[in-house]
Amino acid sequence: xxxxxxQMNKPEQVKSFALFNLGFRPFFLGAAIxxxxxxxxxxxxxxxHSVVQINGILPSQWHAHEMLYGYGMxxxxxxxxxxxxxxxxxxxxHGKPLLALFSLWALARVLLLFGTSLLAWAALADLLFGLxxxxxxxxxxxxxxxxQQLGIVTKVLLLWTGNLVFYLGCFKLLDxxxxxxxxxxxxxxxxxxxxxxxxxxxxxxxxxxAHLVTQKIQLQQYKWLDVSILVLFVALFINxxxxxxxxxxxxxxLVLFALNGYRLINWHTPxxxxxxxxxxxYVSSWLINFGFLLYGLQARLGIPTLLTLHLxxxxxxxxxTMAMMSRVALGHTGRDIKKASPWxxxxxxxxxxxxxxxxxxxxxxxxxxxxxxxxxxxxxxxGFAIFLVVYAPILCKPRVDGTYG
Numbered sequence: 001x002x003x004x005x006x007q008m009n010k011p012e013q014v015k016s017f018a019l020f021n022l023g024f025r026p027f028f029l030g031a032a033i034x035x036x037x038x039x040x041x042x043x044x045x046x047x048x049h050s051v052v053q054i055n056g057i058l059p060s061q062w063h064a065h066e067m068l069y070g071y072g073m074x075x076x077x078x079x080x081x082x083x084x085x086x087x088x089x090x091x092x093x094h095g096k097p098l099l100a101l102f103s104l105w106a107l108a109r110v111l112l113l114f115g116t117s118l119l120a121w122a123a124l125a126d127l128l129f130g131l132x133x134x135x136x137x138x139x140x141x142x143x144x145x146x147x148q149q150l151g152i153v154t155k156v157l158l159l160w161t162g163n164l165v166f167y168l169g170c171f172k173l174l175d176x177x178x179x180x181x182x183x184x185x186x187x188x189x190x191x192x193x194x195x196x197x198x199x200x201x202x203x204x205x206x207x208x209x210a211h212l213v214t215q216k217i218q219l220q221q222y223k224w225l226d227v228s229i230l231v232l233f234v235a236l237f238i239n240x241x242x243x244x245x246x247x248x249x250x251x252x253x254l255v256l257f258a259l260n261g262y263r264l265i266n267w268h269t270p271x272x273x274x275x276x277x278x279x280x281x282y283v284s285s286w287l288i289n290f291g292f293l294l295y296g297l298q299a300r301l302g303i304p305t306l307l308t309l310h311l312x313x314x315x316x317x318x319x320x321t322m323a324m325m326s327r328v329a330l331g332h333t334g335r336d337i338k339k340a341s342p343w344x345x346x347x348x349x350x351x352x353x354x355x356x357x358x359x360x361x362x363x364x365x366x367x368x369x370x371x372x373x374x375x376x377x378x379x380x381x382x383g384f385a386i387f388l389v390v391y392a393p394i395l396c397k398p399r400v401d402g403t404y405g
Contacts, residue, residue: 016398017396018396018397018398018399019395019396020094020095020096020098020099020102021094021095021398021404021405022081022082022085022092022094022098022332022405023077023078023080023081023082023085023092023093023094023098024078024079024081024082024325024328024329024332024395025078025329025395025396026078026098026099026102026395027074027075027077027078027081027102027105028074028075028078028325028328028329028391028395029388029391029392029395029396030074030102030105030106030109031071031074031075031078031321031325032325032384032387032388032391032392033388034066034070034071034074034109035071035318035380035381035384036381036384036385036388037113038063038066038067038070038071038109038113039067039377039380039381040377040381041113042059042063042066042377043374043377043378043381045059045063046059046373046374046377047370047374052113052114052115053115053116053117054115054116055115055116055117056116056119056170056171056172057116057169057170057178058178061178061179061182062112062115062116064182065112065166065178065181065182066109066112067313068182068185068186068189068313068317069126069159069162069163069166069181069185070105070108070109070112071321072185072189072317072321073105073129073130073133073159073163074105075321075324075325076156076159076192077101077105077133078325078328079196079324079325079328080133080137080152080156081093081098081133081136081137082328082332084137084140084141084149084152085140087141087144087146087149088140088141088143088144088146088149089144090139090140090143090144091140092136092137092140093136101129101132101133101136104125104126104128104129104132105125105126105129107122107125108122108123108125108126108129111125116170119167119170119171123167123170126163126167127160127163127164127167130156130159130160130163131160133156133160134153134156134157134160137152137153137156138150138153141153151195155188155191155192155195158184158188159185159188162180162181162184162185162188163181163185165177165180165181165184166178166181166182169181180241183240183241183309184237184241186309186312186313186317187233187236187237187240187241189312189313189316189317190233190288190291190312190316190317191233191234191237193288193316193317193320194229194230194233194260194288195230197281197285197320198226201267201281201282201285202219202221202267204277204278204281204327205217205219205267205269205272205278205281205282206218206219208272208275208277208278208337208338209269209271209272209274209275209278211338212271212274212275213269213271217269217271219266219267219269220266221266222263222266225259225262225263226263228259229256229259229260229263232252232255232256232259233256235248235252236249236252236253236256236295239252246299247299249295249296249299250295250296250297250298250299250300251296252296253292253293253295253296254292254293254296254297256292256296257289257290257292257293257296260288260289260292261289264282264285264286264289267282267285268282275338276326276340276344276345276348277323277326277327277330277337277340277344279348280319280322280323280326280344280348280352281320281323281324283315283319283348283352284315284316284319284320284323284352285320287311287315287316287319287352287355288311288312288315288316288320290311290315291308291311291312291315291316294307294308294311294359295308303363304362307358307359307362307363308359310355310358310359311355311358311359314351314354314355314358314359314376314380315352315355315359318351318354318355318380319348319351319352319355322347322348322351322383322384322387323348325387325391326340326344326387326391329391329394329395330394332399332405333394333395333397333398333399333400333405334399334400334401334403335394335400341390343386343389343390344386344387344390346383346386347383347384347386347387347390348383349383350379350380350382350383350386351379351380351383351384353379354376354377354379354380354383355376357372357373357375357376357379358372358373358376
């Protein structure tokens with residue numbers, strides 16, 4: 001805290017390069033840059049225009065790992081390092097410690113962009129980053145005695161365990177380690193979105209449309225519904241990762257679709273469609289919910305599991321994280337969230353349509369599958385390129401109110 005006080009009292013510090021003032025800044029910028037570079041690299045590999053050597057694992061496993069444990073973990077790190085500071089009032093890493101933490105994440109990503117020849121070094125940097133991130137968010141929670149927040153730390157540790165399992169599989173130390181790690185990460189990210197989304201999305205909608213309606217909006221919330229969704233999702237996670245009874249997964253997923261759909265209907269108000277930072281969150285929530293529907297129907301209708309996973313990851317994780325990053329970056333740099341860039345509409349639409357090309361169109365025209373995949377990748381790249389143009393200056397410059405953060 002003493003360091004923060006010194007920095008806040010020096011005007012030249014406030015006016016300087018602000019990228020490492022708070023966790024969301026470097027990790028959101030890094031995530032967006034990596035979202036473009038990693039998918040561009042994967043597109044080159046997928047279309048046989050790349051000489052990157054990937055040995056010991058499938059190229060698709062390399063791609064999945066980097067988007068989940070690379071891109072996804074960067075967004076989680078940026079969000080939690082910022083949110084935990086707000087929840088606890090205790091400073092999270094900033095300045096040189098934040099630079100060091102971010103450098104570990106970035107080093108792992110750069111090494112893996114060149115394939116698997118430096119896999120051991122990448123694994124070392126990646127796993128050290130995950131452990132230090134867990135410590136960085138746990139210490140403020142413990143110091144503030146906010147024990148109820150330790151569930152967040154548990155999920156970060158589970159993601160770290162999944163990453164460890166992936167690398168153990170790569171080095172032939174654990175059978176099917178890559179498969180466990182990838183499937184587990186998808187479920188863990190969806191669980192984080194469901195948990196954090198339940199906390200913030202209704203609140204964001206109520207606050208975000210207040211200036212657009214004449215009467216105060218009060219969205220309906222039900223404790224029984226929240227508990228039911230949590231229990232069913234945990235059951236689905238356990239069955240899919242460890243038990244593998246297809247009929248049970250189908251039933252659980254369909255019930256989740258119904259219950260979560262009912263919750264989302266209760267979160268709806270027509271005014272949200274006039275606010276990009278709201279409709280993007282809401283559309284992403286529904287894409288996740290349709291993921292539950294596909295999961296429930298895939299065995300009966302012969303829907304490839306790969307399509308369901310991409311609905312979760314592109315429409316769910318991708319669009320949701322872009323929307324969250326957009327809102328957090330504005331709010332935590334002192335900017336008015338009601339005056340978001342009009343270009344965000346285009347960025348959100350591109351990522352949402354990317355999910356449709358990757359998942360929906362192949363259901364009806366599998367013969368054009370390669371074309372759909374390439375188009376989806378290009379739409380994703382374009383969406384995140386727009387995000388970068390809009391947010392890179394915001395993330396690098398100091399807060400507009402002159403305070404440190």
